[in-house]
Amino acid sequence: MNGIAEEVVGEQKVVAGEKDLRVSLDLDKDLKPVIGDQSQMHRALSNLVSNAIKFTKEGEIFVSIRRNGEMYWKDDKRFLNFLIQVKDTGIGIPKEKLQKIFESFTQADNSTTRKYGGTGLGLAISKSLAELMHGYLTVESEPGKGSTFTFHLPLEVINEQPEVLLPAKPMLTKVLVVDDNITNLHLMQEILGYFQIYSETASNGHNALLKISQAEESGHPFDLIITDHHMPGMDGISLVKEIKHLFPGSNKPFILMLSSLEKSMYQYEADKYGINKFISKPVKLHELNGTLLSLFEKNLQNDSLHPSFEVIEKISQAASIMVVDDDPINMMLISEVLRRMGFEVIQMHNGREVLEALPHYEPVLIFMDVNMPEMDGYTTTMHIRKLPEPQCNIPIIALTADAMKGDREKCLEAGMNNYISKPFKMQEIETVLKEYMLLV
Numbered sequence: 001m002n003g004i005a006e007e008v009v010g011e012q013k014v015v016a017g018e019k020d021l022r023v024s025l026d027l028d029k030d031l032k033p034v035i036g037d038q039s040q041m042h043r044a045l046s047n048l049v050s051n052a053i054k055f056t057k058e059g060e061i062f063v064s065i066r067r068n069g070e071m072y073w074k075d076d077k078r079f080l081n082f083l084i085q086v087k088d089t090g091i092g093i094p095k096e097k098l099q100k101i102f103e104s105f106t107q108a109d110n111s112t113t114r115k116y117g118g119t120g121l122g123l124a125i126s127k128s129l130a131e132l133m134h135g136y137l138t139v140e141s142e143p144g145k146g147s148t149f150t151f152h153l154p155l156e157v158i159n160e161q162p163e164v165l166l167p168a169k170p171m172l173t174k175v176l177v178v179d180d181n182i183t184n185l186h187l188m189q190e191i192l193g194y195f196q197i198y199s200e201t202a203s204n205g206h207n208a209l210l211k212i213s214q215a216e217e218s219g220h221p222f223d224l225i226i227t228d229h230h231m232p233g234m235d236g237i238s239l240v241k242e243i244k245h246l247f248p249g250s251n252k253p254f255i256l257m258l259s260s261l262e263k264s265m266y267q268y269e270a271d272k273y274g275i276n277k278f279i280s281k282p283v284k285l286h287e288l289n290g291t292l293l294s295l296f297e298k299n300l301q302n303d304s305l306h307p308s309f310e311v312i313e314k315i316s317q318a319a320s321i322m323v324v325d326d327d328p329i330n331m332m333l334i335s336e337v338l339r340r341m342g343f344e345v346i347q348m349h350n351g352r353e354v355l356e357a358l359p360h361y362e363p364v365l366i367f368m369d370v371n372m373p374e375m376d377g378y379t380t381t382m383h384i385r386k387l388p389e390p391q392c393n394i395p396i397i398a399l400t401a402d403a404m405k406g407d408r409e410k411c412l413e414a415g416m417n418n419y420i421s422k423p424f425k426m427q428e429i430e431t432v433l434k435e436y437m438l439l440v
Contacts, residue, residue, distance in 0.1 A: 004041050005065055005084070006284045010373045012049045013282075021053060022060035024183050025282035026190070028067055034080065034155040037133060041153075044129040044137075045084065047122030048149050052088035056146070059089030060183065063282075068152070077156050084151040093141040101139055102127040123149075172296045174220060175199040178208040178227040178239065179258070184281070188226060191288060205234030209242055212253075222253045223296070228281075229259035240275055254295055258283065277328075280349070290328035319437075320344040322363040324354055324380070325399060326372045330422065334367060334399075337429055351375025355383055358391050365436055368416065370400040378414040385415040395436040399424070 009025050016023045045063075052061045068081040093101060102124050123137075130137040130151050141147035177188045177199055185201045192199040200222075202208035208227070215221045225243070229236040236257050243255070254276045277291055321343045325331045335345045346361050348354050350372040366384075370377040381396050398411040398419035411419045417436060420428045 003286075004038060005045060005063055006286075007373060008042060008046045008049055009063055009282055010280070011046065012053060013280075014374075015050075016053050016061060019053065019056070021056055021058070022181060022184075023049075023282055024060055024062045024181075024187060025284075026062070026064040026187050027285055028065050034082075035158050036153070036155045040129045040133055044126040044133075044151065045086070047126045048086040048151075051122050052086050052090060052147070052149075056088045056090030059146070060181075062087040062183065071157060079154050080157055082151070082153045082155055084153060085148055087146065087148040089146040092143040092145050092147055093139070094143050098139060098141065102137065126151075172197060172223040172292070174215070174222050175224045175226060176202060176208060176211055176215075176222045176253075178202045178205065178225065178231070178236075180204060180228065180231045184228070184258075188283065191283065191285065195289070195292070204231060205239040205242070208239060209246065212243065212247065216247060224254045224256065224292075226256045226258065229257050229278075244274060256291065277347075278349075287326075287328060294328050294332040319364045320346055320361065322346040322348060322354065322357075322361065322366045324348045324351070324366065324372070324377065325369040326350055327369070330369070330399070334424065334429070337426065341430075341433070351377065351380030351383070354380050358384070358387070362390075363394060365433070366394055366396045367399055367420075368396050370398055370411075377416075378410070381415045397432050397436070 005025060005027060009023055013023050049061060049063060062085075064083075064085045064087075066083045066085075068083045071078050071080050073079070126149075127137045130153065133153055135151060135153035138150050138152065139147060140150075175192055175197055177185055177192070178201075179185050179188070180203055182203070185203065189199050189201060200211060202211055208225070212222060212225070227236045227239055231239075234242070236259075240255055240257075244252075252274070255274065257275050257278050258281045259278055276295065279287060279291065319342075321338055323331060323334055323338070323345055325334070326349045331347055331349075335347060338345050346357070346363055348357060352375045354366070354368075355375075368377040368381060377398055377400075381398075384394065384396065385392050396416045398416045399422055400407055400411070400419055408419055418432060420432065
């Protein structure tokens, strides 16, 4: 269920960003894997988020998932009741309209409908979908103060282990979170708390610098700084510049930057000033967990994970390769291999980032994941092949976990040059590079 919510918010955040709306996502950290009609859940939730964005002029959309009560048995199956909420700061709904809201979304007057567009028919569809899933949909609203729509859904539990398992020990001891939005600060603290990681918060860059200075003086500096990108006064890039200038010691903290949109446009600045990774907002539990593991979990740095790394042949001294993959562990592994081969690595996490970033980079080759949020590898490749030279001629190698009959043909049809199945073998990477480096 968490994955569906993350997918829906990822799809809708571009529209929200165009209206300068924040989208926050608060998920049940201890959620057990459940089963349900994913297509219906996706469509129902997508309708509600889309509707919230449409009728919200300023402020934020807040999506949350919480279990409601304890697990119970029915027909020899385990179930949990869930509350899936979409809360907005939009125009709200008059009390007299609430009874008819799910029949057809009739606004207070025709001018409102003309101003915001549409009739909100998606609400009636969402109500029907909730009922098909043996649940129901409710609404609380007040004109001028926004609305809260809540799915009440019973879902079958298929595994009593939580979706995200905690490491045996905390990955790091002290984190500073910097964001001008109080809701986001609380959400990040809650997530880090679930990971058993102590964190402090700062609502602006100047406050962050003060806390970093105090931590340095106390002898207990921050292991990690997570900062928002767009903040009034001192933005995230400016804050990182100040941190590097004021605290130039060897024990520099890792820095993650949160960005709602266009993060790839700033990737070259991030590389220049030492930002370790960009993460999309709203933060995905799996992505943050994977990122922290890749940066701080010593087991992942153990040579037993990649015993052949020591004997990797160096192929290049200066060329850059773009790696596109939304999975942080896959990204870490292939990036490490390429760096040991002598390449500079440009990291992107979906197709939209690639298309925004290509004007700023000159990769000699692209490793492209096939299944990604926002824009998949096939679509991205077709767009690249329509770009002017030299971008349209960049060799593109698909990274796919599918490796089924017909996948090679599908990759070639999209305009890719070849494909490698995941988990990849070192020899496959070396063979592909030696073949296509001759073409550039």
